[in-house]
Amino acid sequence: MSNKILQKKALIPGQTSLLVIDAPQIAKKAKPGNFVILRIHDKGERVPLTIADTDPEAGTITIVYLVVGKSSALLETLKEGEIILDVCGPLGKPTHIEKCGTVICVGGGTGIAAMHHIAKGHHKAGNHVVAIVGARSKDLLLFCDELGGFCPELLIATDDGSSGHKGFVTDVLRDRLEKDKDVTEVVAIGPVPMMEAVAKVTKPFGVRTVVSLNSIMVDGVGMCGACRCNVGGETRFACVDGPEFDGHKVDFNELRMRLAQYKNQENESMDLFRREHGN
Amino acid sequence: MAIKKKFNPIRTPMPEQPADVRNKNFKEVALGYSREQAIEEANRCIQCKVPLCQKGCPVEIDIKSFVGHLAAGDVPSAYRVLKETNALPAVCGRVCPQETQCEGSCILGKKHEPVAIGRLERFVADTFDSDSACEMITGHTACSLPNDQVKVACIGSGPSSLTVAGYLAARGVPVTIYEALHEIGGVLVYGIPEFRLPKAVVAREVGALWAKGVTFMPNWVGGKTITIQDLIDDGFDAVFIGVGAGLPWFLNIPGENLVGVYSSNEYLTRINLGRAYDFPNYDTPAPRPRNVAVIGGGNVAMDAARTALRLGAENVYITYRRTQDEMPARLEELHHAIEEGVQLELLTSPIAINGDENSHVKSMTLQVMELGEPDASGRRRPVAVKGKTKELEVDMVILAVGTGANPVLLEATPGLNLSKSGYIDANPETGETSIPNVFAGGDIVGGSATVISAMGAGRKAAKTIAERLKVEL
Numbered sequence: 001m002s003n004k005i006l007q008k009k010a011l012i013p014g015q016t017s018l019l020v021i022d023a024p025q026i027a028k029k030a031k032p033g034n035f036v037i038l039r040i041h042d043k044g045e046r047v048p049l050t051i052a053d054t055d056p057e058a059g060t061i062t063i064v065y066l067v068v069g070k071s072s073a074l075l076e077t078l079k080e081g082e083i084i085l086d087v088c089g090p091l092g093k094p095t096h097i098e099k100c101g102t103v104i105c106v107g108g109g110t111g112i113a114a115m116h117h118i119a120k121g122h123h124k125a126g127n128h129v130v131a132i133v134g135a136r137s138k139d140l141l142l143f144c145d146e147l148g149g150f151c152p153e154l155l156i157a158t159d160d161g162s163s164g165h166k167g168f169v170t171d172v173l174r175d176r177l178e179k180d181k182d183v184t185e186v187v188a189i190g191p192v193p194m195m196e197a198v199a200k201v202t203k204p205f206g207v208r209t210v211v212s213l214n215s216i217m218v219d220g221v222g223m224c225g226a227c228r229c230n231v232g233g234e235t236r237f238a239c240v241d242g243p244e245f246d247g248h249k250v251d252f253n254e255l256r257m258r259l260a261q262y263k264n265q266e267n268e269s270m271d272l273f274r275r276e277h278g279n
Numbered sequence: 280m281a282i283k284k285k286f287n288p289i290r291t292p293m294p295e296q297p298a299d300v301r302n303k304n305f306k307e308v309a310l311g312y313s314r315e316q317a318i319e320e321a322n323r324c325i326q327c328k329v330p331l332c333q334k335g336c337p338v339e340i341d342i343k344s345f346v347g348h349l350a351a352g353d354v355p356s357a358y359r360v361l362k363e364t365n366a367l368p369a370v371c372g373r374v375c376p377q378e379t380q381c382e383g384s385c386i387l388g389k390k391h392e393p394v395a396i397g398r399l400e401r402f403v404a405d406t407f408d409s410d411s412a413c414e415m416i417t418g419h420t421a422c423s424l425p426n427d428q429v430k431v432a433c434i435g436s437g438p439s440s441l442t443v444a445g446y447l448a449a450r451g452v453p454v455t456i457y458e459a460l461h462e463i464g465g466v467l468v469y470g471i472p473e474f475r476l477p478k479a480v481v482a483r484e485v486g487a488l489w490a491k492g493v494t495f496m497p498n499w500v501g502g503k504t505i506t507i508q509d510l511i512d513d514g515f516d517a518v519f520i521g522v523g524a525g526l527p528w529f530l531n532i533p534g535e536n537l538v539g540v541y542s543s544n545e546y547l548t549r550i551n552l553g554r555a556y557d558f559p560n561y562d563t564p565a566p567r568p569r570n571v572a573v574i575g576g577g578n579v580a581m582d583a584a585r586t587a588l589r590l591g592a593e594n595v596y597i598t599y600r601r602t603q604d605e606m607p608a609r610l611e612e613l614h615h616a617i618e619e620g621v622q623l624e625l626l627t628s629p630i631a632i633n634g635d636e637n638s639h640v641k642s643m644t645l646q647v648m649e650l651g652e653p654d655a656s657g658r659r660r661p662v663a664v665k666g667k668t669k670e671l672e673v674d675m676v677i678l679a680v681g682t683g684a685n686p687v688l689l690e691a692t693p694g695l696n697l698s699k700s701g702y703i704d705a706n707p708e709t710g711e712t713s714i715p716n717v718f719a720g721g722d723i724v725g726g727s728a729t730v731i732s733a734m735g736a737g738r739k740a741a742k743t744i745a746e747r748l749k750v751e752l
Contacts, residue, residue, distance in 0.1 A: 001498075025499075025504055025505070026504065029504060043560065043561045043562060044561075045553060045561075045562040045564075046461070046553075046563075071562060085461075086461040086497070086498050087498065088459070088461070088498035088499075088500060088504070089500070089504065090503060091503060218548050218549060218552075218553070218563075219460060219469075219552075221459050221460075221500055221503075221525075221685070221687055222525070222526055222685050222686070223527070223544050224542055224544045224545035225527050225542040225544065225545055226545045228529075229536075230536060235531075235535070235536065240686070240687055254536055254638070258536065260538075261538045261539075261566075262564045265558065265559070265564035266564070269558075269562060269564070272559050
């Protein structure tokens, strides 16, 4: 596996980019819902990122990231043709996909990219896939063309109303669920508040709801428990038992506080990086 | 049996960093013998006709011979003897529990202090430049691989796999080691701290294997990136599973998921593999708490506690439900920890971890225990003293209460029989599993134990593989 970046595309300039990486063995094995762990340089940390797409024949995987801290900022400095030091995967349990009828896939922000891979899986399994995507405004939406290409329904929500419904994805989701009692499953990937809100909306409808947790991880193979979360009163490891869990059972408060535990160090690292890179 | 005239009943002391200096740095605690000290100590060996020490060694080092060469000042010959059976002498010289193995069997130990075999092993391994180990063993500058019509794969790159690779590479077999993490060495790099086993020492031993033709594949997760069946389909004649027992146990007490509660695996992996002690020079962050409680009484608990001290914690407590006498840790590790300032909270068992309004650890509630009747392990069973608890003010808790089998590879391997406790069921004589030509050894078979016992299991499996592939010398 060369880990060479074959293609780089700025989806939202300076904020979100897409990389197509040469990683044939991972491409061969990866299924929707899987993630990889990257390391950018020899003093780097291990960063988990959900696989947004694969092309087993070309031997490539696609990842999409939001520049939020030092590691993603470093990743953003890499150009086409350059090598990512470590790419490890596919990790996590793949999404449970079977032919089951109508599936609504909800994606928010960078989560839309990860949702895309799962929506594609459900489509290939013969399900009727309704994609609901949301962002603050039109310019921040991702993967709409790709999703529109295979989803019979693509519903959009933006905070400012620049595209689709003005408001949240949950408004659109509630509407859609009210119109159609035959939805078998809802999949939600995005910021924690969005996934929590989706689970809240679907609960009265009694629809199975899957959320994908972006917990802090170290090894990503079940060795450390950094990513542990409370699902229905039981401790589970997001890296090997997940990352997808029953959204009606996840303790989102605990997830939120565990996600924030390195805020100070993350800021310290990022400030240092900015000073070193002169911005 | 004639004991030499100037026989010294006391072993040559190991030079160490002073406790109040070393508890602030990550440099190695034990500094190693000088040549003079090593030769002096080697000369305490009485060269028994029937050396009992060798029976105590899981990898069957010819101890009498290597110590004899050293006593005569011939370090290269001593090194050659070590490397004949041990792929990792610089590691073993540091982390083996010699007191229960070779040194525990040394005849001198009956009346005096036993020969410091571990320290001698370390001296010889450190003195000799492992990079040219290949030349040393084979007499050629680069190892030829005369048996390249066969090939063997190992999953996991810890001590058992490295031993398999060393044994087979010495017989000319190409070995490929697949490792899930980005660095080679398994527990030697993610688990054991720098101050006990420097990463450079591990890298040197790994480098020697590389020079002998072993191929290393980091970032390949057994069961995810590649399965056992893939390896068989790729034409590997034998596969060795040495993935360790890396799944951390928790206690299922309230507050275990609060911010500031760590498994020892997470804490040590951040600091050892991620070099978080050097944050922000390295990117992996580590917590910087003031008061730390480590739960457990084994070597890992000692490693975690001593690491927390070095990272500037004011108080580090080890809480253990029995007394010091029942602690499973090596005596040397316990002594080092106490010397450095670790405080023992004995006869206590945690019942709850308490958080503040931000869900951050602020204290731990301990049940006070007393010792009752001996249990199955022969140790006196800790029994709760009714109604007696105490509160320990801490802002971090590390659980070092053991590890179990990681299911990732096992779930991906149909036909692999497991024991009741979830470990791999392997033939104790050959290491072979329920799948023909698939072997297993180390913690994934026996549960968490020592580096050297994993190496012993690796050696057994490697011998069977060598016989079966008809490459045995």
